[in-house]
Amino acid sequence: MATKAKSNGSNQMTKQLYKQQAAKYQPKRNVLLNSIRAFWVGGSICLLGQAIQNIYINFFGFTEKTASNPTVATLIFLSVLLTGLGVYDNIGQYAGAGSAVPVTGFANSIASAAIEHRSEGFVLGVGGNMFKLAGSVIVFGVVAAFIAGIIKTVWKMIV
């Protein structure tokens, strides 16, 4: 059989047209439902944080300011534990930003990378890859804090 030009109609279809045609079958993300889930899970994590902080203040003699460090540490510990037990990624799939934005999500990104790269050794594996995902949070967090600090300093000099 000859190899002359075939009627590859769909290949001659423009990319733009194809995107429109494919979009009909691409499942839509349920933004409202996802927002509700993110709200209640994220809110619950914050509520838990508040409860832990109150415990540190009422039972361990911390002040409202000094209680924040042990509170964050406790949340990080819980998050890392749930990551290690293989639960946190399931929460993340359900809650989306609700479990990604709080400090527990940050801890999960570090712990999951550390677990993942354990098989490559402690130094180049765990050490070298732990901040693979969290690194950009730290970089842009520091940069944002720096810029905010400059704005604050300049504002004080003017006012």
Add this chain to the structure above:
Amino acid sequence: MNNRPSDFRVSRQTWHFPNDVRILSTATAVGPKEGEGPLGALFDKVYDDMYAGQDSWENAERQLLEDAVNLALKKANVTGQEIDVFFAGDLLNQNITTNFTAEKVSIPLMGMYGACSTSMLTLANAAAQVNSGYANKALAACSSHNATAERQYRYPTEYGGQKPPSAQWTVTGAGAAVVGTGGSGPRITYATIGKVVDMGIKDPFDMGSAMAPAAASTLQAHFSDTGRSPNDYDLIVTGDLAAVGFPILKDLMKTDGYDMDRVYNDCGLMVYSADQDVFAGGSGCASSAVVTYSYLVDQVKRGQLKKVLVCATGALLSPVSYQQGNSIPCIAHAVAIEGGGS
């Protein structure tokens, strides 16, 4: 060999295998989730642990491929020494699963990469070597593992990122087939090698949309080269278009005058049941491999299906290419498997 090489080449894309090329045996090894799926009972080996008794995901994938290869050799009642060439591939950098497995079985290796189309890329090449007489018996195999693929292409397995519903679940498993001549096994009659098609889809969590045009291109080439139509087959499967790519492909084929409705299915939809939380469906080299080398070959052997066309689809992206903003180039390779006659 009775047939001359001029009978082999149908077109630039399609090869004909007139020299009684047959699948002598097939074997599959899978992980726990695949074992719980609708085809679970048909797989030769099902591990109830994603680690498959190993200490890393990569070693687990290697174990799956070794199991599939060894079981296929055993079922064909041959040793590695009787196999002339080993075509294999996987999804990991430098085809590392394949390379380690090939060292164990000590068969001359031709490692191949076609992303998830590797199953039919290797089978087509094995059939071509046997048909042309360069090999008396050839082995085709491929593997994928959910956790190794996640690490390579996406995020750490325990990272709590949310995936969209168009994402797919990489199948943990491996499939192998011994290809030779004679006997009464399923015949491999045609193979159509795909061209790379890129329709500008950039979302790595929507590979069904990206791959459907590549599958359409290969299927149209196959039908036009062989003079066959979709209804000449009892079943046509694509590798891993899943719930998003499946209807798109049907649409694309219909636009070009091929009605696939009656005969078409997708391995990514067959390997898991709807309640298994796999987003749009299965993906990975093993998606088409474990379905073809278990259910499809079984059905052809029993005469339930007479003519089957497997069109394995691959998204040829790398983590670097999509992070640099490139769209996803895709490919599909089709192999016709037919029963009957000795």
